[in-house]
Amino acid sequence: MIKPDACIFDLDGVIVETSDAHFKAWQRLAESLGISFGEEFNEQLKGVSRRKSIEKILAIDDRELPEAEIQRLMDKKNGWYQDAIAELTPDDILEGVPEFLETLQEMEIPLGIGSSSKNAQYIMDYLQLNDTFEVIIDGTKVENTKPDPEVFLKGAKALSADPSNTIVFEDAASGVEAANNGQFISVGVGSEEYLGDADLVIPNFIGLTPEKLFKQLNDN
Numbered sequence: 001m002i003k004p005d006a007c008i009f010d011l012d013g014v015i016v017e018t019s020d021a022h023f024k025a026w027q028r029l030a031e032s033l034g035i036s037f038g039e040e041f042n043e044q045l046k047g048v049s050r051r052k053s054i055e056k057i058l059a060i061d062d063r064e065l066p067e068a069e070i071q072r073l074m075d076k077k078n079g080w081y082q083d084a085i086a087e088l089t090p091d092d093i094l095e096g097v098p099e100f101l102e103t104l105q106e107m108e109i110p111l112g113i114g115s116s117s118k119n120a121q122y123i124m125d126y127l128q129l130n131d132t133f134e135v136i137i138d139g140t141k142v143e144n145t146k147p148d149p150e151v152f153l154k155g156a157k158a159l160s161a162d163p164s165n166t167i168v169f170e171d172a173a174s175g176v177e178a179a180n181n182g183q184f185i186s187v188g189v190g191s192e193e194y195l196g197d198a199d200l201v202i203p204n205f206i207g208l209t210p211e212k213l214f215k216q217l218n219d220n
Contacts, residue, residue: 010168029080033058088123090127094204146178180197
């Protein structure tokens with residue numbers, strides 16, 4: 001690979017860290033139901049849709065609730081989360097990411113966002129990143145959530161990119177699985193323990209250049 005057709009980035013945990021806001025909102029919701037919820041369980045919700053997340057929480061003690069109540073709880077959690085992310089600014093973009101994105105743009109590599117979040121556009125507005133990415137595919141534009149590859153396949157199609165020559169950056173195991181299911185080149189951002197199925201795992205973008213990344217992928 002000399003250079004990829006495109007690069008598609010997950011948003012939460014890759015471009016900006018909002019996992020703590022998610023965790024606190026889900027923990028608050030679980031505790032309101034009398035369900036114990038810790039950070040270890042929260043790892044299982046990364047990259048998972050709001051609906052599937054609440055189903056996992058309710059399954060902790062085999063709880064069943066009417067559909068209307070499930071929807072009310074999802075809306076309540078999302079309200080708490082939106083209150084938290086409304087404080088985001090460009091200063092919250094993760095270290096190393098702006099430089100990495102700028103170099104990709106200079107190389108004229110098309111960029112897209114592929115996120116399960118239905119709040120992706122709000123976050124992009126707060127971070128002032130709309131002009132950086134040509135395509136934003138999020139939870140409002142797909143039927144199937146990760147590990148289904150739909151979000152990435154739609155992104156690749158919109159960018160006129162071949163999935164097999166498109167890099168997907170993900171911080172969640174379900175996202176890596178989605179990228180692999182779509183035959184993309186998967187790069188996990190974070191821990192090898194959780195992201196070991198990726199073609200390459202990087203700890204973060206600090207000091208990383210696209211050229212270094214492409215070389216690592218070629219050497220793998």
